[in-house]
Amino acid sequence: xxxxxxxxxxxxxVIYLTVYRLVDDRHKNMVLLVVSLVFYAWGGPEFxxxxxxxxxxxxxxxxxxxxxxxxxxxxxxLAADLVIMLGLLAYFKYAMWIAxxxxxxxxxxxxxxxxxxxxxxxFYTFQLISYTVDVYTEKVAYQPTYWKLLLYSSLFFQCIxxxxxxxxTVANEIDHRSVRQMDVYEGTRRFCIGLAKxxxxxxxxxxxxxxxxxxxxxxxxxxxxxxxxLGMLFYMLQIYFDFSAYSDMxxxxxxxxxxxxxxxxxxxxxxxxxxxxxxxxxxxxxxxxRDYVYIPLGGxxxxxxxxxxxxxxxxxxTGLWHGASWNxxxxxxxxxxxLLLERFVIRDRLPRALAHVYALVVVYFGWxxxxxxxxxxxxxxxxxxxxxxSGGLMSMEVQTLFLQNVFLLVFCVIACTNFGRQVRxxxxxxxxxxxxxLKIFGVTEFLVPIALLVVSVIALTGASYNPFIYFQF
Amino acid sequence: MSEREPRRTTGRSQGRPQRSPRTRSxxxxxxxxxxxxxxxxxxxxxxxxxxxxxPSTSGVExxxxxxFPSFSLEGFLDxxxxxxLSLWYxxxxxxxxxxxxxxxxxxxxxxxxxxxxxxGGNVVADELPPEGEQDVQEPTEPAxxxxxxxxxxxxxxxxxxxxxxxxxxxxxxxxxxxxxxxxFSQEAVxxxxxxxxxxxxxxxxxxxVYSVLAPxxxxxxxxxxxxxxxxxxxxxxxxxxxxxxxxAVGTVDSWTAIRDHMDEYVYFRTDHHWTQLGAYYVYEALCxxxxxxxxxxxxxxxxxxxGFLGTYYSQIRDAxxxxxxxYVEARVPNGTNDMTCWDKNxxxxxxxxxxxxxxxxxxxxxxxxxxxxxxxxxxxxxxxxDGSSVLVIKDSYGCAFTxxxxxxxxxxxVIDFRYSNENIPEFVREHGIQNVVFVNNISLAGTLTxxxxxTSMM
Numbered sequence: 006x007x008x009x010x011x012x013x014x015x016x017x018x019v020i021y022l023t024v025y026r027l028v029d030d031r032h033k034n035m036v037l038l039v040v041s042l043v044f045y046a047w048g049g050p051e052f053x054x055x056x057x058x059x060x061x062x063x064x065x066x067x068x069x070x071x072x073x074x075x076x077x078x079x080x081x082x083l084a085a086d087l088v089i090m091l092g093l094l095a096y097f098k099y100a101m102w103i104a105x106x107x108x109x110x111x112x113x114x115x116x117x118x119x120x121x122x123x124x125x126x127x128f129y130t131f132q133l134i135s136y137t138v139d140v141y142t143e144k145v146a147y148q149p150t151y152w153k154l155l156l157y158s159s160l161f162f163q164c165i166x167x168x169x170x171x172x173x174t175v176a177n178e179i180d181h182r183s184v185r186q187m188d189v190y191e192g193t194r195r196f197c198i199g200l201a202k203x204x205x206x207x208x209x210x211x212x213x214x215x216x217x218x219x220x221x222x223x224x225x226x227x228x229x230x231x232x233x234x235l236g237m238l239f240y241m242l243q244i245y246f247d248f249s250a251y252s253d254m255x256x257x258x259x260x261x262x263x264x265x266x267x268x269x270x271x272x273x274x275x276x277x278x279x280x281x282x283x284x285x286x287x288x289x290x291x292x293x294x295r296d297y298v299y300i301p302l303g304g305x306x307x308x309x310x311x312x313x314x315x316x317x318x319x320x321x322x323t324g325l326w327h328g329a330s331w332n333x334x335x336x337x338x339x340x341x342x343x344l345l346l347e348r349f350v351i352r353d354r355l356p357r358a359l360a361h362v363y364a365l366v367v368v369y370f371g372w373x374x375x376x377x378x379x380x381x382x383x384x385x386x387x388x389x390x391x392x393x394x395s396g397g398l399m400s401m402e403v404q405t406l407f408l409q410n411v412f413l414l415v416f417c418v419i420a421c422t423n424f425g426r427q428v429r430x431x432x433x434x435x436x437x438x439x440x441x442x443l444k445i446f447g448v449t450e451f452l453v454p455i456a457l458l459v460v461s462v463i464a465l466t467g468a469s470y471n472p473f474i475y476f477q478f
Numbered sequence: 479m480s481e482r483e484p485r486r487t488t489g490r491s492q493g494r495p496q497r498s499p500r501t502r503s504x505x506x507x508x509x510x511x512x513x514x515x516x517x518x519x520x521x522x523x524x525x526x527x528x529x530x531x532x533p534s535t536s537g538v539e540x541x542x543x544x545x546f547p548s549f550s551l552e553g554f555l556d557x558x559x560x561x562x563l564s565l566w567y568x569x570x571x572x573x574x575x576x577x578x579x580x581x582x583x584x585x586x587x588x589x590x591x592x593x594x595x596x597x598g599g600n601v602v603a604d605e606l607p608p609e610g611e612q613d614v615q616e617p618t619e620p621a622x623x624x625x626x627x628x629x630x631x632x633x634x635x636x637x638x639x640x641x642x643x644x645x646x647x648x649x650x651x652x653x654x655x656x657x658x659x660x661x662f663s664q665e666a667v668x669x670x671x672x673x674x675x676x677x678x679x680x681x682x683x684x685x686x687v688y689s690v691l692a693p694x695x696x697x698x699x700x701x702x703x704x705x706x707x708x709x710x711x712x713x714x715x716x717x718x719x720x721x722x723x724x725x726a727v728g729t730v731d732s733w734t735a736i737r738d739h740m741d742e743y744v745y746f747r748t749d750h751h752w753t754q755l756g757a758y759y760v761y762e763a764l765c766x767x768x769x770x771x772x773x774x775x776x777x778x779x780x781x782x783x784x785g786f787l788g789t790y791y792s793q794i795r796d797a798x799x800x801x802x803x804x805y806v807e808a809r810v811p812n813g814t815n816d817m818t819c820w821d822k823n824x825x826x827x828x829x830x831x832x833x834x835x836x837x838x839x840x841x842x843x844x845x846x847x848x849x850x851x852x853x854x855x856x857x858x859x860x861x862x863x864d865g866s867s868v869l870v871i872k873d874s875y876g877c878a879f880t881x882x883x884x885x886x887x888x889x890x891x892v893i894d895f896r897y898s899n900e901n902i903p904e905f906v907r908e909h910g911i912q913n914v915v916f917v918n919n920i921s922l923a924g925t926l927t928x929x930x931x932x933t934s935m936m
Contacts, residue, residue, distance in 0.1 A: 006560070012567040015522035022516070047564075049557030190508040193515050209588065216598075401650075401707075405595035413588035436500065443500055447507035455514050460584070462522065467581020469568045 006047035008254045009203040011465050017044065025262065033262070034156055034179065044161035045124070052123035055093070056159055062089050063133040064154045067140040071147030079141060086137045094130045097123055102329035125165030127326060129158045131293055136172040138297055145173045153179055162258045166251040168269035168289035175264055182263030190450075192261030197457040199253025202246045204461040206417055208468060210243035213410050217403065218386070220377065226385050229396040232403040233389045239410075241372050242417045245274065248287065274421045277360040278353075279343040279367055290326065294319050316341055327375070332383060336374040343367050531572035539792060544569035582795050596707075597649040597656075597794060604664040606714055649790070650696065650707050654798030655747030656790035657696040659709035660921055667715075669929025671722040674916055676936040678726040680903035681914065685869075688728040688915045690764055691716050691923060692752055692875040695745035697736045712920060713737075719923070728767045735763040746804040748796075749788020750919075751844055754808055757879040765886070768913065773885045778809035783835050786843040806843045808832045811884035813859035819852040822897055831857055831881050847877035848892060854900070855880075855892035862888035868913040869906060871895055871932075876917035883915075895932055902935050 006013050021040045028036050046053050066086035070079045097120055104117045136157070139145045148154045156179060163170050217236030219225055228236070252269035259266045269289050276282035283291050302315040317338070324337020347353075355363060373390070377383035392398065407414075419425075432449065435442035497505070525531075535542050547553070547562035554560070571577070648659035671689075678687040693712045696704060704711075713733045720729040736744055736756060744756030758775060765772040786804040790796075810832045817831050829849040835842065848855055851874055867889040870880050873896065883890050891911060893900055906914060922928055 006564065010564050010568065011522075011526075011571055012564045015519065015526045016567070019519050019523040022519070047557070047560045049555065049560075051555045186505060186509060190512055193512050197515065209585070401594075401596035402598065405592070405597065407589075408592055409589040409595070411589040436504075443503060447504055450504060451507040451511040451514075454511050455518065458515055458518055462518075463577050463580045463584060466568065466571060466574055466577035467585070469571075469574070469578070 006044055008251065009200060009208075009461075009465060011462070014200070014462065014465070034153065037160065037262070038152060038156045041156065041159040041161040041164065045159055045164060048124045048165070049121075052126075055097075055123050055126070056129060056164075057155065059090060059093060059130060059133055060155045060158045061151065062086060063137050063158075064148065064151045067137045067147040067154075068149070070137065070141050083137060083141045087134065090130050090134050090137075094126060096120070097126055099325075099329045106331075128167050128169055129164055131169045131290075132172070133158055135169070135293060135297065139171070139173060145176055148172075148176070148179075160259075160264075162255040162264070163266065166248075166255070167287070168252050168255060168266060169293055170266050170289070174267060178264050184261070184263040188260050188263065190454075192257045192259070194454045195257030195260060196254050197257075197454040197461070199250040199255075199257055200461040201457040201464075202253060202420070203250035204464040204468075206413075206420060207243050207246035207250055208464065209410070209413055210239045210246060210417060213406055213413075214239040214243050216406060218376070220382065221379075225382050227396040228386075228389060228394060229398055229400045229403055230389055230392050230394045231399045232396075232406075233386055233394065235403060235407055237369065237373055237376070237386075237390075239414070240376055241274075241369055242414075242421065244372060244375075245270075245421060246417070272421065272423045274365065274368070275361075275423065276364045276368070277355075277357060278347050278351075278364050279340055280347055282364055282368055283340070290323070294323055298322060313345065316344060320344070328378070330378040332374055332378050332380070336371055339371055339374055340367075525572050526567065528572050532570040533572075533574065534570070536575075586795075586797070591797065593654075593798065594652045595650075597651065598647040604662050606662050606710055606718055607664065648707075648709060649794070650699075650703075651790075651794065651796060654796060654802050656750075656794065656796070656799075657699055657707075658694045658750055658921065659696055659707050660694045660712050660715060660924070662710035662715050662718075663924050663926070666924045666926045666929050667719060668722065669926060669933065670918075670923045671719060673929060673932035673936055674727055675722075675724045676933070677902055677914065677916075678724055680936060681906055682726060685906050685911055686728060686768075686913050687726065688730070688764060688767065688913065689720070689723060690730050690760060690879070690915060690917045691719055691732055692757075692760065692879075692917065692919045693733055693736055694919065694921055695750060695752070697733065698740040698745055715920060719920075730760060730763045730767055732760045732763065735759045746786065746788055746806075747802075748791040748799045748804050749786065749844060750790060751788070751875060752878060753806070754847070754878040754882070757875070758882055761879060761882045764915065770886055773812075773882065775809055778812060778885075781808045781810060781832060781834065781846070782806070783808075783838075783843045783846060785840050787840045788844060789841075792841055803840065806835075806846055808846045808878075809881065811857075811859070811881055813861040813885045814857065817848065817855055817857040819849055819855040821852055829855075831884060844874070844877065848880050850874075850877065851894045851897065852892075853894055853897040857884050857890040857892075859884055859888050859890070861885070864888055865910075867891065867909070867911045868915060869893065869902075869909075869911045870915050870917055871902065872917040873919055873922050873928075875919045875922075879917050887913075895928075895935060898935070900935060 006017060008014075017040075021036075024040075025033060025036050042053060045056060063086060066082045069082040073079050073082065101117055101120050104114055108114060108117060136145070136148075136154070140147045148157070157170075157172055157175060158164070160170075160175075214236050217228060217232045218240065219228075249270040256266045256268070267289065269287060271285040271288065273282055273285035276285055299315055299319045302318060303311055304315065305312055307315070320337040320341035321334060322337070323340075324334040327333040327336070351363075353360075373386060374383065377386060388394075389396075429449075432442060432446040436446040533543055534545075544562070544566045546566050547559055549559060553562075568574075648661060650657045650659060674687060674689055681687060693716065696707070696709070697712060699707075716731070716733045720731075723729055736752075736759060739756075739759050742755060743753055744759065745752050755775075762772045783806045784803070786806050787799060788804065791799045791803075815831045817829050819827050819829050821827055827849075831848055833846050833849060835846045838845070844850075848857075857880075862885075866887045868883055868887045869891040870876050870883065871893050872880065873894070876892065876894075880890065880892055889909075889911075891905075891909060893902070893905070902914070905911075918928070
């Protein structure tokens, strides 16, 4: 199930909220667990076994680590956990890609296995790895109760689309959480913001991007230069709104019931360098690689050559995590190259405005690498963007799409920034000294979640509009 | 959870410091907001439970809405059942139509809607070869004809998607009218003409076969605009289609027939079909080819239905179209207005050649002609007793065309090949039919699925 669906908003979410609020405090966690398992099973109950099984492995190994006095035994249990968890991730996510690559190079294996990717495996596997490692490093205490660890790994707020919540963030809140009126409001507001970002902005941007960049068809080879640029711009906006929307909804739903997840996005398109971008984009993943790969490898307190190696490993893995295809690895290493450039050549010497433009251009072309798994299409798009498209520079279709979405584009660009937050903060400050401002602030606080929810429901229903023009029913 | 978890506060809890009026005011607004959000969710939930109010069809979209999925253990385990359930829930939500309309209103505010625009059009058409030439292979290549793999009969859904793509991919909108651009596909054209040639061969000496290709409505655009829009020249394409037919197949220069009257109301502006007047000019050309006298439209009773907003409007919801809808004019044959049709379940239904569609959904007025698209239809004209007969094998362009033939023949049979699996030569022999006329739109005739379906019926 996805958050941005009518059945989630009007059925699942309503039933969950009602039951959660009605039951006694002692049973709230059990309600959350059952609801989370049902939510996960909606996408195919067969993969529930994997989620439950991986959690059991992590729970058991962490238990052994926590109760063991022997350093060797602790290491062995950690190693066992990592082998199983990474092995399962490799099998389900990468086996087909590896087999395909080997077949392309050596002709074997003859047949490529068809393995369906379980929903959310990349997210919950990393969550569970972080838990076991943190128990090993004694950062957190092990969770003695299996179902509570299952609640952590399966919590439907973040299980299938992130953020990668660390166990330490929620360890205390699983058993002891408090909810104030402001938490309920902020959680509701954040959920509605996320829903609107996905249902209205991300989906609208996706519609334009998909029209202009018809991946997998001949149309991608004949798209005009302006169409490629505009399509990628909408794709850049789509991917931010899409991904950050799920984090918003997760953070919001968590806050409504007393979980305080860390922020996962911090206005990434306001970055002034690639390094800055990755401090703002998918923060839970960046910090995961920082804490569990980069620092264990030696971080930056080592020779330059070792640091470069560490960075290479991190960015290779970052690329690989995003998908089983060479373009994702290329995408990760592309950022690796720019991070080296920033450290050794640029060295924060660009004026701020120029630095912002530089960072956005790098990120923009990064999304081109990210979008096209097919290298033939990728090459054609890059060449086309340079002005060598077989279709020419401009077409009436591109003009039409641009004009029809020009206000959407402007709105999306503003929505990527912290403008909205600044307005809210300013009103908040003004309301301290002015009765009129207090009234305006109160009304906006009242209206924003409601308006966003209504617009989202309209957009979600509108998405089902599918005129079937030729055949009469 | 521990019992120490405080319950949600209401702002009146004891033991807390007294809050300022400002804080209390904001708290009231925020609580009201949360309550309203919860109320909206609750209303949405209750409305969703109103199963009796769930629509099963959409008149505007001209389609059946998603059906409640049938349960299977396999579908449940792989997630397809729940996925279909989610789709059904959204597709048949009771308040769907007003919500969809609201969404379209909202989307119209995303930008500036100019009177002239292009929707799609990033299509690479095949190069049109010289007339009569089947393949476009380089002469130096080995002369082994590239045989297509044996194809399965396409499903209705596959054909529908293919046709929809053909009609809607490349839509030029100007001043409240939309025009579909034609893109030539070599393989599809060979398949289509091959199927009709096979029909003519099978019926050699028994019935005469004719091909009528209805041009797309961009036929009424001037040369300069057509050149600017790209796509394939329909005049050349129709000539190429006709050049691939064997001499036994009678052909019609429908392009010239339409083009000579391009300033008249020969196509709708909000719908992709031709008007009956447009069909009439091509019918005249067919009569000449068949050696029969065409009817005079002035001799027939005319029915007119205003407020028609057709398929283009359903697709793009253009405000200029809504402000200036089409009208449908239908001529009632003098011989009879009665017909028999057999629906998709094989049930026999009595209907009219021209139905009075006054008060019908504004998107459905084209259904005035021969009761819309049905697998099989029969019109017996009691005014003719010469044993003459014709079988029309058609897509929806044939609907406006068929009534024009009624006064020329004693029996008119109609097969909509998209819904029928009849073996056409056997059907012709069984009913002693003398003429077979294929009436299809050029874009539809240019899809592989249509070619495959027709081939399967020969």
